Amino acid sequence: MTDKARPFSELPLSTAALANLTQLGYVxxxxxxxxxxxxxxxxxxxxxxxxxxxxxxAAFSLALLARLDARRYAVQALVLCPTRExxxxxxxxxxxxxxxxxxxxxxxxxxxxxxxPQTASLExxxxxxxxxxGRIMDHLERGSLSLDAxxxxxxxxxxxxxxxxxxxxIAKVARQCPKERQTLLFSATYPEGIAKLSxxxxxxxxxxxxxxxxxxxKIRQRFYEVTEDERLHAVGMxxxxxxxxxxxxxxxxxxxxxxxLDVLRAQGFHALALHGELEQRERDQVLIQFANRxxxxxxxxDVAARGLDIAQLEAVINVDVTPDxxxxxxxxxxxxxxxxxxxxxxxxxxxxxxxVGGIEEAQGRDVEWHPLSGLKPASDQPLLPPMETLQILxxxxxxxxxxxxxxxxxxxxxxxxxxxxxxxxxxFSTYVAxxxxxxxxxxxxxxxxKVKGKKVKVRLMDE
Ligand code: ADP
Ligand code: MG
Numbered sequence: 367m368t369d370k371a372r373p374f375s376e377l378p379l380s381t382a383a384l385a386n387l388t389q390l391g392y393v394x395x396x397x398x399x400x401x402x403x404x405x406x407x408x409x410x411x412x413x414x415x416x417x418x419x420x421x422x423x424a425a426f427s428l429a430l431l432a433r434l435d436a437r438r439y440a441v442q443a444l445v446l447c448p449t450r451e452x453x454x455x456x457x458x459x460x461x462x463x464x465x466x467x468x469x470x471x472x473x474x475x476x477x478x479x480x481x482x483p484q485t486a487s488l489e490x491x492x493x494x495x496x497x498x499x500g501r502i503m504d505h506l507e508r509g510s511l512s513l514d515a516x517x518x519x520x521x522x523x524x525x526x527x528x529x530x531x532x533x534x535x536i537a538k539v540a541r542q543c544p545k546e547r548q549t550l551l552f553s554a555t556y557p558e559g560i561a562k563l564s565x566x567x568x569x570x571x572x573x574x575x576x577x578x579x580x581x582x583x584k585i586r587q588r589f590y591e592v593t594e595d596e597r598l599h600a601v602g603m604x605x606x607x608x609x610x611x612x613x614x615x616x617x618x619x620x621x622x623x624x625x626x627l628d629v630l631r632a633q634g635f636h637a638l639a640l641h642g643e644l645e646q647r648e649r650d651q652v653l654i655q656f657a658n659r660x661x662x663x664x665x666x667x668d669v670a671a672r673g674l675d676i677a678q679l680e681a682v683i684n685v686d687v688t689p690d691x692x693x694x695x696x697x698x699x700x701x702x703x704x705x706x707x708x709x710x711x712x713x714x715x716x717x718x719x720x721x722v723g724g725i726e727e728a729q730g731r732d733v734e735w736h737p738l739s740g741l742k743p744a745s746d747q748p749l750l751p752p753m754e755t756l757q758i759l760x761x762x763x764x765x766x767x768x769x770x771x772x773x774x775x776x777x778x779x780x781x782x783x784x785x786x787x788x789x790x791x792x793x794f795s796t797y798v799a800x801x802x803x804x805x806x807x808x809x810x811x812x813x814x815x816k817v818k819g820k821k822v823k824v825r826l827m828d829e
Contacts, residue, residue, distance in 0.1 A: 371394045372394060372395045372400040373393060373394055373395070374387050374392060374393070374394070374395055377395075377403055377404065377407060377428075378407055378432075379407075379428065379432065380432075380466065382466035382467070383428070383431070383432075383463075383466045383467075385466065386463065386465050386466035387463075390462060390463075392424065395421075396420055396421035396424075396425075397416070397420065397576050398414060398416035398420045398421055398422055398425055398574070398576050399421050399424060399425045399428075401414070401574045401576065402414045402425045402426075402574045403425055403428060403429065405572045405574065406425065406426065406428075406429035406548075406550055407428075407429055407432055409433075409548055410548070410570075410571070410572050411548060411549045411550070411568040411569050411570060411571035411572070412549075412550045412551065412568075412571055412572050412573075412574065413551045413553070413560070413564055413568065413571050413572070413573045413574070414550070414551070414552050414553070414573075414574045414575075415552075415553050415554070415555070415556050415573075415574070415575045415576065416552075416554070416574075416575075416576040417554055417576075417695075417696060417699050418554050418672065418674075418696065418699070418700065419699070419700070420576065422522070422552045423455070423456055423459045423460075423522070424459060424463060425552070426445070426520045426522065426550045426552060427456075427459055427460045427463050427464075428463060429518070429548075429550065430442075430443040430445075430460075430494065430517075430518040430520065430550075431460070431463060431464055431467070431470070433517050433518060433548075434467075434470065434493055434494070434517075436467050436468060436469055436470050436493065438493075438515070439491040439493075440491075440493075440512075440514070440515035441492055441493065441494070441495050441511065441512065441513060441515060441516060442493055442494070442515055442516060442517045442518065443493070443494045443495070443516065443517060443518040443519075443520070444494075444495045444496075444497075444502070444513060444516060444518070444519050444520070444539070444543070445460075445494070445495070445496040445497075445520040445522055446497065446498070446499050446502065446519075446520065446521050446522065446527065446532075446536060446539065447496060447497070447498060447522045447523060447527075448498065448522075448523050448526040448527045448529075448530050448532065449476075449498065449526075449530075450474075450476040450477070450478060450498065450646060451649065451650075451653060451674060452522070452523060452674070453474050453475075453476050453496045453497055453498060454474060455674075456496050456522060457472050457473075457474045457496045460472050460494060460496065464494075470493050470494065471490075471491060471492045471493050471494070472492065472493070472494045472495075472496065473487055473488065473492040473494070473495050473496070474495075474496050474497060475488075475495055475496070475497035475498075475501050475502055475505060475511075476497050476498045476501050477498055477500050477501045477504075478646040481504065481505075481508075481510075484501075484505070484510075485505070485508075485510040488505070488510050488511055489510075495511070498532075499527065499532040499535035499536050499539055500532070500535055502535075502539050503535050503538055503539060506538075506539065506542050513539075513542050513543050513544070514544065515544075516543050516544055516547055517547055517548060518547065518548045518549075518550065519540065519543050519547055519548070519549045519550070519567075520549075520550045520551075520552070521536065521549070521550070521551045521552065521553075521563065521567075522552050523552065523553065523554065523672070524551050524552065524553040524560055524563060525553040525554055525555045525556070525557050525559075525560060526554075526669075526672050528557060528559040528560070528563070529669060530669075533559060533562075533563070536563065536567075537566065537567070540566070540567040549567055549568045549569070549571070551563065551564060551568060551571070554672070554696065555692060555696075556575070584702035584707055584708060585698055585699075585701055585702035585707075585708050585709075585710050586702075586707065586708070586709055586710065587698065587709075587710040587711075587712070587733065587734060588709070588710070588711050588712070588734055588735075588736045589711075589712045589713075589714055589722065589733045589734060589735050589736070590604075590711070590712070590713050590714070590735070590736055590737070590738050590741075591714055591715070591716075591735065591737075591738070592713045592714065592715055592738065593715060593716075594715055596738065597685065597686075597713055597715065598625060598626050598629040598685070599629065600713055600738055600741075601615055601626060601629070601630065601683055601685055601713070602629070602630060602633045602635065603738065603741040604681075604683055604711050604741060605630075605635060605662070605663065605683075605749055606741070606743040606744065606745075606749060607741040607742060607743065607744055608680075608681060608709055608711070608744075609744050609745065609749055610662075610679075610680030610681035610709060611659060611662070611678075611680050611751065611752060612656065612659060612661075612662065612664075612676075612678055612679050612680055612681075612751075613662060613663045613664070613679070613680065613681040613682070613683055614663075614664045614665075614666055614671060614676070614679060614681075614682050614683070614697075614700060615637075615663055615664070615665045615666070615682075615683040615685050616666060616667070616668060616671070616682065616683070616684050616685060616686070616688070616697050617665065617666070617667060617685045617686055618667070618668075618685075618686040618688060618689075619667065619686075620641045620642065620643065620667060622685065622686060623639045623640075623641050623665045623666065623667060624639065624641075626639075626665050626685060627639045627665050630663060630665070634748050635662055635663055635748075635749060636660070636661050636662045636663070636750065636751050637661065637662065637663040637664075637665055638652045638655060638656060638661045638663070638664055638665070639652070639664075639665040639666065640652050640653070640664055640665070640666040640667075640670040640671060641666065641667050641670050642667070642669065642670055650792060651797075651827070652664070653674065653676075654755070654788075654790045654792075654797045655755050655797075655827065656676065657676060657788065658753055658755060658787050658788035658790070658797070658799035659678075659751055659752050659753045659787060659788075659799060660751050660752075660753040660754050660755040660787075660799050660827070661751055662749055662750070662751045664676075665685075668688065668693055668696075668697070672696075676700070679700050679701045679708060680701065680707075680708060680709065681701055681708060681709040681710070681711060682697055682698050682700055682701045682708070682709070682710050682711070683711045683712075683713070684697060684698075684710070684711070684712035684713065685713055686713070686718070687712060687713075687714045687718040687721040687722060687725070688721070689721055689724075691721075691724045691725045691727070691728035691729075692728070694712075694725050694728070695728065695729070697710075698710035712733075750802060751802070752801065752802060753787045753799040753800060753801060753802060754799070754800060754801075754802050754805035754826060754827075755797050755798070755799050755800075755826070755827045756797070756798050756799075756800060756805070756808060756809055756812065756824055756825070756826055756827070757795055757796070757797055757824065757825050757826075757827050758771065758795065758796040758797075758798065758812070758817060758822050758823070758824050759794070759795060759822065759823040759824070759825075760794070760795070760796060760817070760820075760822050760823075761791050761792045761793050761794045761795045761796050762791055762792065762793050762794075763793055763794055764818070764820075765818070766791055766796050766817060766818055767791065768789040768791060768796075770817050770818045771789050771796055771798050771817060772786060772789060774812060774815060774816065774817045775798070775800070775808060775811075775812065778811075778815050778816075779808065779811035779812065779815060780811075781800070781804055781807075781808060781811075785800055785801040785803070785804050786798065786799070786800055786801075787799030787800065787801070796817075797827075805826060806826070809824055809825070809826050812824045
């Protein structure tokens with residue numbers, strides 16, 4: 367395959383859609399888009415496999431939008447996703463891509479929130495539904511959702527949905543879709559269950575697979591040999607030596623995550639953990655704080671971190687070596703994206719040397735070993751994240767928008783816009799990242815002042 371740039375303009379897309387893509391800064395297709403869009407736009411069923419962060423969302427979104435008739439008030443496309451965060455990310459991307467067309471309604475239907483408001487939204491009509499299989503099933507069973515007019519069914523992160531035991535729910539949903547439809551299956555890996563899914567629910571699908579090809583000049587990989595006693599402590603040594611602003615530390619188990627979190631916090635690092643046992647609201651808070659750069663280290667299992675679109679990662683630390691070389695390649699592919707450099711640092715004990723051998727085989731070259739003793743703190747200052755997060759009690763329910771918060775901070779309170787980072791508005795809360803140097807002051811002034819003409823409760827989130 368060649369690496370020649372392929373502009374979106376070579377696709378049969380409307381002029382408005384092309385102009386919108388340009389506005390979004392999407393000029394060239396990513397490789398998976400270039401490989402899958404011509405097939406999907408031609409109406410064929412498709413199985414597409416490419417790593418996280420390769421642009422799969424736009425690949426299926428552009429295809430389903432191209433077939434959509436905005437004047438027809440019926441659900442014409444359904445995207446199944448494994449988790450609510452992923453469904454939210456997909457919904458946002460579809461909305462951005464749909465801006466070219468007027469009045470396309472996209473609705474997210476996931477568990478963990480009450481059914482009734484969702485049912486009410488469905489009554490108002492939606493063109494596109496994005497949701498988790500369980501909740502979609504619930505709506506189908508209650509008759510609040512009809513798929514009779516569906517053209518396109520998308521299974522996004524299919525491998526992850528299978529991991530989470532959604533096979534039966536997916537099957538039930540697929541059986542309620544019209545037989546005459548297009549089915550698009552996207553996945554980062556290709557476990558056995560995918561073949562089973564595709565045999566049952568796809569018709570003569572085309573398969574597109576992009577091999578992992580990491581730019582080695584961007585990801586610098588180093589291995590450190592540790593004893594079991596040294597392992598958790600070594601993570602802090604790596605952080606102090608390399609001083610990455612944002613790091614994901616991958617562990618093989620939830621227990622390891624918990625232990626590492628304790629060790630890192632005791633050492634004064636700002637760390638948060640992402641694992642399956644968190645409540646939805648807690649997961650949201652963790653992801654928001656990590657993405658807005660007010661948390662240095664996200665400690666996670668593979669399952670919990672899969673699929674999340676987290677940009678700007680200076681380092682990935684493999685606290686344990688994964689038994690699956692393909693997972694290793696995935697983990698480290700999260701750093702060194704775009705034009706940034708990244709470190710992929712791995713800790714391995716004698717017992718894990720077999721797994722390291724598997725990685726060397728998969729990569730087609732030996733790994734590079736470095737001694738722990740070479741790790742020296744690069745500064746005597748503790749590693750702190752550049753930002754802190756303020757939580758404002760009040761969100762979409764109170765009709766707060768990011769501009770209201772930015773206005774309150776840069777207007778009356780007098781802060782410089784360059785000190786304000788990401789602002790996330792959720793249903794009941796708003797999170798704003800501010801430069802560490804102004805955090806206390808911002809807390810005080812926001813608490814004393816008003817947002818959207820109202821007094822608000824604000825707190826600093828110290829993890
Ligand atoms: P995946 O689903 O494969 O993990 P995403 O669809 O989440 O990947 O895309 C990763 C990031 O790349 C997103 O932030 C998205 O906005 C961006 N992106 C996707 N396609 C393009 C493109 N053609 N040009 C520039 N950026 C893109
Ligand atoms: Mg995706």
